[in-house]
Amino acid sequence: EESQAATVLSLFPQLKSLELKDLPHLSGFCSNSQNKVIEFPFLKSMTIYNCPILEGFICRYTSEGNQRISSHGDLFDNKVAFPSLEEMSVSYLSKMKMLWRNPLPANSFPKLQELRVERCDKLLTIFPSNMVTTFQRLHRLTIKTCGSLQQVFEIMHEEKKPALPPTTQLKKLHIVGLPKLKYIWKNDPRVIFSFKNICSISVFDCPSLKNVFPASIAQDLPQLGYLDIFHCGVEEIVSKLEEGSDWEATVNFKFDRLCTLTLSNLPKLKCFYPGKHIAKWPMLNMLEVVECGKMKIF
Numbered sequence: 001e002e003s004q005a006a007t008v009l010s011l012f013p014q015l016k017s018l019e020l021k022d023l024p025h026l027s028g029f030c031s032n033s034q035n036k037v038i039e040f041p042f043l044k045s046m047t048i049y050n051c052p053i054l055e056g057f058i059c060r061y062t063s064e065g066n067q068r069i070s071s072h073g074d075l076f077d078n079k080v081a082f083p084s085l086e087e088m089s090v091s092y093l094s095k096m097k098m099l100w101r102n103p104l105p106a107n108s109f110p111k112l113q114e115l116r117v118e119r120c121d122k123l124l125t126i127f128p129s130n131m132v133t134t135f136q137r138l139h140r141l142t143i144k145t146c147g148s149l150q151q152v153f154e155i156m157h158e159e160k161k162p163a164l165p166p167t168t169q170l171k172k173l174h175i176v177g178l179p180k181l182k183y184i185w186k187n188d189p190r191v192i193f194s195f196k197n198i199c200s201i202s203v204f205d206c207p208s209l210k211n212v213f214p215a216s217i218a219q220d221l222p223q224l225g226y227l228d229i230f231h232c233g234v235e236e237i238v239s240k241l242e243e244g245s246d247w248e249a250t251v252n253f254k255f256d257r258l259c260t261l262t263l264s265n266l267p268k269l270k271c272f273y274p275g276k277h278i279a280k281w282p283m284l285n286m287l288e289v290v291e292c293g294k295m296k297i298f
Helices: 002-007
Strands: 006-012 016-021 030-032 038-039 046-050 056-062 074-076 087-092 099-102 114-118 124-129 140-143 150-154 174-177 184-185 200-205 226-232 249-256 261-263 276-279 286-290
Touching: none
Parallel strands: 006 038, 016 046, 030 056, 046 087, 074 099, 087 114, 114 140, 124 150, 140 174, 150 184, 174 200, 200 226, 226 261, 249 276, 261 286
Antiparallel strands: none
């Protein structure tokens, strides 16, 4: 405990809410020339809006204090921790390439429940590989109008597979206006993570997106009640099985709570799933399929 205290510096111990808005000259919130983790112990809400030259939340300097260490476009690095943060909104940050990078301090973002990211045009991914478990308590994720974003959840198959896959608490996923988005889930999470608590998914204006779910995600969505896909480049809702899988096997999809399914303005959509499958929708009471000219079979 003493060694941990020696490496952690607590700032603003009573601060619960932080807003940084319309600060054209802000390059960082505070500076750090020591090899310590700066902790904001009771901060619960943070908003960063329109800080165009912000390079990193912490400005890190060499031990001599005379030269700044580049943040490489990472907003949060392994020298800052937010053990109590529950809500965060980040928007109009033109220099940010990554929100965070592995490894983060063990006590950083464990309570984050709501994340909103908007108009961050150099951002490439939301959750890099090996970071999903850090944000297991996240309930709501909103991503809007990030011109370079290519993926939301980056999942690498070399990640260590736990005996019991952790289940994220994500319930609502809202994605709008991402012209270069290729994947919501890059690669099939398989036995690495579970997203079975998702209740609502809406995806609008993502012309580069080819599908919405990997097969393993779509087979394990017992809470999904609302799915709305509008004006996207999707060719199928659920992607085909990966190479090496039994392509001829019939895949079962059971959406026990799905009551609303809207597929609108999807000119490339051909099918729900491009293989043999059985789909059950016992609670479905509204199905809307509009301007999906290539769709031949559901």
